[in-house]
Amino acid sequence: MKFGIIVGSHRAKSQSAKVAGYAQNVLKMIDSSASFYTLDLFKDPLPLWDDGIWNGAPEWKKRWDPISAELRACEALVVISPEYHGMVPAALKNFFLLAGKDEIGHKPGLIVAVSSGRGGGYPVAELRMSSYKNSRLNWIPDHMIVRDAEHVLNGVASASEDDTFTRSRLDYCLSVLHQYGIALKLVRESGVIDHKNHPNGL
Numbered sequence: 001m002k003f004g005i006i007v008g009s010h011r012a013k014s015q016s017a018k019v020a021g022y023a024q025n026v027l028k029m030i031d032s033s034a035s036f037y038t039l040d041l042f043k044d045p046l047p048l049w050d051d052g053i054w055n056g057a058p059e060w061k062k063r064w065d066p067i068s069a070e071l072r073a074c075e076a077l078v079v080i081s082p083e084y085h086g087m088v089p090a091a092l093k094n095f096f097l098l099a100g101k102d103e104i105g106h107k108p109g110l111i112v113a114v115s116s117g118r119g120g121g122y123p124v125a126e127l128r129m130s131s132y133k134n135s136r137l138n139w140i141p142d143h144m145i146v147r148d149a150e151h152v153l154n155g156v157a158s159a160s161e162d163d164t165f166t167r168s169r170l171d172y173c174l175s176v177l178h179q180y181g182i183a184l185k186l187v188r189e190s191g192v193i194d195h196k197n198h199p200n201g202l
């Protein structure tokens, strides 16, 4: 299975990127034939959405088409969002303006929120409420919050009880995501999806 991993941080050495690396290693253990497309929005920043993307502007085609092709090939997504002032970072909100039903529709998504403290609830609530309507990304029921991020998921062995909990919970969520990846392929291939007559969600 091909997994897309979206890293929503605006920081060069982000905890979110660290979590992405951990998730990729676990997914490789869950599915030995897994392949990955990782989009780190700090390393590969996207321009803010503008009309050009809908009007076929050449600069947008050049920028977005390769990303679109990668996303179309993915069967499940891990979306990693740091909590910034109780919000999803702007780069990730912008990603959800750009990525639509052709790229991520009816594919399972795992939300992984990241906080250096005890936060992380707000990005989960925000993503569950606002990112999927037109894209039809299918957030799976379980999500993950990586708290005290600097002190967990470092190296191979767990460093504390909290680290053990974080690893166990994230491993579990990734296993569930993998199974939704298998299951939702059937939905996409069923013939029931009709984006022509129902282009947008309500």
Ligand SMILES: Cc1cc2nc3c(=O)[nH]c(=O)nc-3n(C[C@H](O)[C@H](O)[C@H](O)COP(=O)(O)O)c2cc1C
Residues within 6 Å of the ligand: 009, 010, 011, 013, 014, 015, 016, 017, 082, 083, 084, 085, 086, 087, 114, 115, 116, 117, 118, 119, 120, 149
């Ligand atoms: C602009 C900004 C705002 C932040 N606001 C919050 C917040 O509201 N709640 C929280 O738990 N952490 C907050 N943090 C700290 C992040 O949790 C911390 O940077 C963590 O490492 C995740 O972000 P990263 O992936 O960019 O490293 C904030 C960080 C930045 C840069």
